[in-house]
Amino acid sequence: MNDTNKNNTVLRFLTCGSVDDGKSTLIGRLLFDTKTILTDTLSQIEKSSKKRGMSAIDLSLITDGLQAEREQGITIDVAYRYFSTGTRKYIIADAPGHEQYTRNMVTAASTSQLAIILIDARKGILTQTKRHSFLTKLVGIKHIVIAVNKMDLIEYDQEKYQSICDDYKIFASAIQLDQPGTKIQFIPMSALNGDMIVDRGSMIDWYKGPTLLEVLEKLDTREDIKESALRLPIQYVCRPRDSDNKELHDFRAFMGRIESGLLQVNDKIKVLPSNQESTIKEIRIGDKILKKGIFEESVTVSLHDEIDVSRGDMLVHAHDELRSTKGFTAKVCWLSETNLSTNRTYLIMHTSRTSKAKIASINSKININSLVLEEASDLKTNDIADVTFKLAQPLIVDKYANNRGTGAFIIIDESTFHTVGAGMIESID
Amino acid sequence: MKEKISHLDWLESEAIHIMREVAGQCANPVLLFSGGKDSLCLLRIAEKAFRPGRFPFPLMHIDTGHNYPEVINFRDKKANELGERLIVASLEDSMKKGTIVLKQDDEPRNKYQSITLLEAIEEHEFDCCIGGARRDEEKARAKERIMSFRDEFGQWDPKNQRPELWNLYNAKVHRGENIRAFPISNWTEMDVWQYIEREELELPSIYFAHKRDIVKRSGAIVPITNVTPVRPGEVVENITVRFRTVGDITCTAPVISEADTVEKIIMETASTVITERGETRLDDQVSEASMEQRKKEGYF
Numbered sequence: 236m237n238d239t240n241k242n243n244t245v246l247r248f249l250t251c252g253s254v255d256d257g258k259s260t261l262i263g264r265l266l267f268d269t270k271t272i273l274t275d276t277l278s279q280i281e282k283s284s285k286k287r288g289m290s291a292i293d294l295s296l297i298t299d300g301l302q303a304e305r306e307q308g309i310t311i312d313v314a315y316r317y318f319s320t321g322t323r324k325y326i327i328a329d330a331p332g333h334e335q336y337t338r339n340m341v342t343a344a345s346t347s348q349l350a351i352i353l354i355d356a357r358k359g360i361l362t363q364t365k366r367h368s369f370l371t372k373l374v375g376i377k378h379i380v381i382a383v384n385k386m387d388l389i390e391y392d393q394e395k396y397q398s399i400c401d402d403y404k405i406f407a408s409a410i411q412l413d414q415p416g417t418k419i420q421f422i423p424m425s426a427l428n429g430d431m432i433v434d435r436g437s438m439i440d441w442y443k444g445p446t447l448l449e450v451l452e453k454l455d456t457r458e459d460i461k462e463s464a465l466r467l468p469i470q471y472v473c474r475p476r477d478s479d480n481k482e483l484h485d486f487r488a489f490m491g492r493i494e495s496g497l498l499q500v501n502d503k504i505k506v507l508p509s510n511q512e513s514t515i516k517e518i519r520i521g522d523k524i525l526k527k528g529i530f531e532e533s534v535t536v537s538l539h540d541e542i543d544v545s546r547g548d549m550l551v552h553a554h555d556e557l558r559s560t561k562g563f564t565a566k567v568c569w570l571s572e573t574n575l576s577t578n579r580t581y582l583i584m585h586t587s588r589t590s591k592a593k594i595a596s597i598n599s600k601i602n603i604n605s606l607v608l609e610e611a612s613d614l615k616t617n618d619i620a621d622v623t624f625k626l627a628q629p630l631i632v633d634k635y636a637n638n639r640g641t642g643a644f645i646i647i648d649e650s651t652f653h654t655v656g657a658g659m660i661e662s663i664d
Numbered sequence: 665m666k667e668k669i670s671h672l673d674w675l676e677s678e679a680i681h682i683m684r685e686v687a688g689q690c691a692n693p694v695l696l697f698s699g700g701k702d703s704l705c706l707l708r709i710a711e712k713a714f715r716p717g718r719f720p721f722p723l724m725h726i727d728t729g730h731n732y733p734e735v736i737n738f739r740d741k742k743a744n745e746l747g748e749r750l751i752v753a754s755l756e757d758s759m760k761k762g763t764i765v766l767k768q769d770d771e772p773r774n775k776y777q778s779i780t781l782l783e784a785i786e787e788h789e790f791d792c793c794i795g796g797a798r799r800d801e802e803k804a805r806a807k808e809r810i811m812s813f814r815d816e817f818g819q820w821d822p823k824n825q826r827p828e829l830w831n832l833y834n835a836k837v838h839r840g841e842n843i844r845a846f847p848i849s850n851w852t853e854m855d856v857w858q859y860i861e862r863e864e865l866e867l868p869s870i871y872f873a874h875k876r877d878i879v880k881r882s883g884a885i886v887p888i889t890n891v892t893p894v895r896p897g898e899v900v901e902n903i904t905v906r907f908r909t910v911g912d913i914t915c916t917a918p919v920i921s922e923a924d925t926v927e928k929i930i931m932e933t934a935s936t937v938i939t940e941r942g943e944t945r946l947d948d949q950v951s952e953a954s955m956e957q958r959k960k961e962g963y964f
Binding site: 243244245312313314315316317319323324326338341342345346455456457458459460461470471473474475480483486488490491492497520521522529530531532533546570582584585587639640643644645647652653654657 | 665666667668669670671673674675676677678680681684685687688711712713714715716717718720799800806807822825826827828829830831832834836837838849850852854855
């Protein structure tokens with residue numbers, strides 16, 4: 236289904252599970268049954284399957300990417316896959332299930348609206364299921380599909396399926412995953428045989444709910460733009476002074492992507508952190524003049540007053556009580572192989588603004604297997620901790636739970652410039 | 665009031681955001697422009713990102729010297745219309761300097777592009793190259809970052825890439841290091857054609873069905889040009905074809921097609937059974953991992 240509809244919406248989701256759960260087979264099945272896999276790719280996969288001594292086509296090979304990992308039979312990084320249907324364009328973030336799991340999963344989840352958590356029907360809920368669920372909650376994903384896979388290996392037994400669902404509900408409630416606003420759905424399936432993925436198949440007649448694809452197709456991805464506060468971080472200031480066009484000599488416009496809310500012409504706004512106020516004169520995308528700009532649109536705006544705005548500033552509505560801050564506490568996922576050092580200074584990149592930062596304290600660390608809080612004095616790869624930061628320059632932040640775009644940040648090593656950590660703001664000083 | 669923008673608007677907005685991040689973070693970026701359809705999308709995105717101002721970067725073409733004249737003319741016309749500076753870095757110059765040594769005169773030149781690109785990066789001290797690569801093009805690209813880090817030798821190390829979370833793109837580099845930024849990473853071939861249709865983008869004529877002299881050589885359609893002459897015993901046919909990608913003449917093959925409008929190409933793309941590169945890029949078929957190898961050597 237290489238669809239030609241121009242008014243599709245985008246849905247981004249991730250799949251959590253290891254190779255043993257049939258995750259690669261599930262993705263392969265989604266791509267295969269939606270006719271996304273084209274003939275030459277398929278013949279390559281056939282060749283590789285034969286090379287490994289397999290008789291049938293191994294759908295999991297579709298998602299195997301680089302030479303190094305094909306040879307070793309492992310996947311080492313997040314890969315992105317695409318397919319589309321009559322109503323949607325889908326972007327799958329495929330996070331591998333082995334080592335570095337936490338890091339890869341947090342990365343994949345950061346851009347996703349939905350998570351598919353795979354459970355092997357023979358094994359039920361494992362430690363890793365709990366880990367996946369906890370990380371899904373941490374990164375703020377509101378739509379969760381529990382895919383009870385390999386139903387073919389338990390003779391499509393409804394009772395066993397039901398008891399896995401019941402176990403999961405108890406666990407979800409224990410970690411407070413089942414909050415209002417978060418939706419958890421259960422689907423019995425066999426990725427290998429294609430039951431309940433795109434087609435219903437004939438083996439799970441007792442299940443009356445939607446197939447996986449139906450869940451993906453029906454998910455409401457719209458945002459309530461009037462309910463959420465306007466956040467427009469400025470990325471770039473347009474000053475075409477050297478243009479041949481004299482009319483543009485005094486022209487100034489401010490460019491950025493609306494991270495949340497609704498912006499309309501004549502809205503009273505203020506610029507943070509300076510607190511100067513003005514009103515919106517014009518909103519445009521390219522040549523197109525708009526009455527409003529909404530969440531996820533990259534716009535160019537001009538103001539009625541000549542006030543100073545630069546990259547890193549944020550436009551919010553004039554009545555908004557948001558202020559800038561020089562300190563906050565956040566959940567941090569440490570991504571680097573080099574441990575966090577509390578003596579060092581790091582860079583924090585947040586929206587279009589970057590500040591130097593020091594670690595005020597590491598308050599606790601979460602044991603990702605037992606989900607128990609532990610004391611901590613340092614952080615190593617894949618650790619998740621509660622950390623308080625002190626900032627050199629003020630940042631304009633929201634709590635992550637209220638706003639993903641302005642509640643998230645990355646930590647950059649000042650000397651290597653590598654991205655070493657990811658953070659989600661929980662409380663603001 | 666619940667709303668969500670359409671997939672083309674979303675993809676466009678993401679690409680604009682990425683380009684503005686390059687402009688905001690990098691001191692001396694450049695946009696790689698070949699005259700091909702993907703880089704034409706990049707130019708429209710740059711217009712939407714920066715007009716009425718000028719682009720905060722020049723355009724650069726890595727010229728193999730083996731191009732269809734329609735594409736080169738189009739390239740020059742487009743740069744002129746936009747009023748933006750075009751740098752042409754030519755493989756012939758690298759050959760004169762002796763940094764590219766061909767084994768045979770008529771061998772495909774795509775693999776040498778990385779040498780000329782790296783020389784141009786060094787000469788102009790570019791810290792970021794914006795390119796039109798897409799993750800759906802080839803297996804090796806499925807894990808590519810939007811801001812992809814290259815070391816001082818222009819090398820891509822799949823194990824040493826920066827994690828990329830949310831829409832926070834880290835484009836910081838030291839002197840000599842380089843970022844390759846891919847604003848249309850998340851686009852598929854279909855998205856590109858739909859965008860071309862919506863934006864009414866003009867394309868080089870060879871993308872549309874036209875009559876051309878070709879021979880059939882080991883399963884592929886090879887266009888007859890001065891660098892790809894007829895071999896003894898081959899029969900020249902004049903058939904209606906179009907190109908799905910444009911690149912170096914010696915490694916870009918056309919497909920048989922009657923599609924002479926964007927709309928017809930979209931219909932054809934929707935029903936096609938072979939991937940874009942599988943069908944028309946003779947250089948990727950050498951081995952299953954050939955793109956990966958080229959990327960490691962500094963290719964886009």
